Amino acid sequence: MHRMITGLIDRQAGWAKPLGDKAQKVLGELFAGRAPLKDALNGTWLGHPVHPVVTDIPVGAMTLAAVLDATGNDRAADLAVATGLAGMAASAATGAADAVDAEGRPQVLATVHATLMVASLGAYVGSFALRLGPRRGRPLARLLSFAGYGALTAGAYIGGDLVFRTGNQVDRHAFDSESTKWKALDVREVPAATLVKAKTSTDTLVLYRAADGDPITAFHAVCSHAGGPLDKGSIVDGCVECPWHGSRFALADGHVRRGPAVYDQPRYEIRETEEGKLEARRMIAG
Numbered sequence: 001m002h003r004m005i006t007g008l009i010d011r012q013a014g015w016a017k018p019l020g021d022k023a024q025k026v027l028g029e030l031f032a033g034r035a036p037l038k039d040a041l042n043g044t045w046l047g048h049p050v051h052p053v054v055t056d057i058p059v060g061a062m063t064l065a066a067v068l069d070a071t072g073n074d075r076a077a078d079l080a081v082a083t084g085l086a087g088m089a090a091s092a093a094t095g096a097a098d099a100v101d102a103e104g105r106p107q108v109l110a111t112v113h114a115t116l117m118v119a120s121l122g123a124y125v126g127s128f129a130l131r132l133g134p135r136r137g138r139p140l141a142r143l144l145s146f147a148g149y150g151a152l153t154a155g156a157y158i159g160g161d162l163v164f165r166t167g168n169q170v171d172r173h174a175f176d177s178e179s180t181k182w183k184a185l186d187v188r189e190v191p192a193a194t195l196v197k198a199k200t201s202t203d204t205l206v207l208y209r210a211a212d213g214d215p216i217t218a219f220h221a222v223c224s225h226a227g228g229p230l231d232k233g234s235i236v237d238g239c240v241e242c243p244w245h246g247s248r249f250a251l252a253d254g255h256v257r258r259g260p261a262v263y264d265q266p267r268y269e270i271r272e273t274e275e276g277k278l279e280a281r282r283m284i285a286g
Helices: 002-010 013-031 035-042 056-070 074-099 105-131 135-164
Strands: 196-199 204-208 217-220 234-236 239-241 248-250 256-258 267-272 278-282
Touching (some): 013 074, 013 105, 074 105, 239 256
Antiparallel strands (some): 217 267
């Protein structure tokens, strides 16, 4: 069943990719110069993506509305649909902020997901408008509501695929080893004011020394948001800025200072051995 659905989704790339490109261009212009707004919608302040949090509201409300419609509880069903519409509006805003940064297959899935959700929203808006009118519009209102629920369910399924099969919006360090053993680095020198890529036996790090004689700051080189190479980034306002989507992590503690990242960056402690070699070990979070 899943393979059939996945194959069906893959066949939609012909229209979903161009549509996604256009949508990203529009959204990029919308969020340009509004980093605080985008960060708020991404969930940088929360330490967790906001979109999956708010999507529970419309899914739960519309499920309840379907049950109430089926059992003839009209007024309660109307209230459930109104609540679901409010949740869908919030979900659309947070989803748009996340979709701006989707690339490749995640972008295609995000576009199909969004298209289904827009169709669902349209059906529910029509249903709600009929609910406000004469009672004779009730059968059509219910029909539109059930159609909207079908699109909502399909969209939620694809949203799950987007997260769990492609890893979109998942912390890139969720499965990293948290060993705190000292490990040798493959570099000996870290010039001042320069981002330096270094490797241990298991990890790739980015090292930075503000000035000669200063201690070395070290982070995992893979950005927690989408895997961007921090060693190819830049230093901005005391932060390492990812070259892909502009996420910033404070040099002092690795905390997110600007999204779209919502997860802090793993930090490492650096020491120099008697032989003049550099070693690193992961610092315990917190």
